Amino acid sequence: MVCRVLGTRHPFTADILVSLGHCHHQSGDLETALDHHHQALVIYWEVLGERHPSTLGSFEYAATILIRLNRRSEAYDLIAPYLKGDLPRQLKGLARELQRKPLRPGFRPPSSRSRRKGKKR
Numbered sequence: 416m417v418c419r420v421l422g423t424r425h426p427f428t429a430d431i432l433v434s435l436g437h438c439h440h441q442s443g444d445l446e447t448a449l450d451h452h453h454q455a456l457v458i459y460w461e462v463l464g465e466r467h468p469s470t471l472g473s474f475e476y477a478a479t480i481l482i483r484l485n486r487r488s489e490a491y492d493l494i495a496p497y498l499k500g501d502l503p504r505q506l507k508g509l510a511r512e513l514q515r516k517p518l519r520p521g522f523r524p525p526s527s528r529s530r531r532k533g534k535k536r
Contacts, residue, residue, distance in 0.1 A: 429458035
């Protein structure tokens, strides 16, 4: 209904696709969620531009789902153009996540409580 009234390239149509993506993400259907977020990303990019907060949010949603699907290289490729130069605030945490090396299986970081104050190691 919304597409018939507003068209397939309207920001509100993209907003609905984002909402559908969130619903599928919460239900565990990550592939469908990724598809909805990608469609929204394309609309936002074409209509609002690459630096608009809605566009950047869609990049973040899509990359986060790709990470959950163990497709880190695709997530990295998605935001790679933003890693050079001034990185938008919305993507800084995601960039840190993608650049971090994966931990070894069974690795547990040391607890900050295990160190005694005042003693050097």
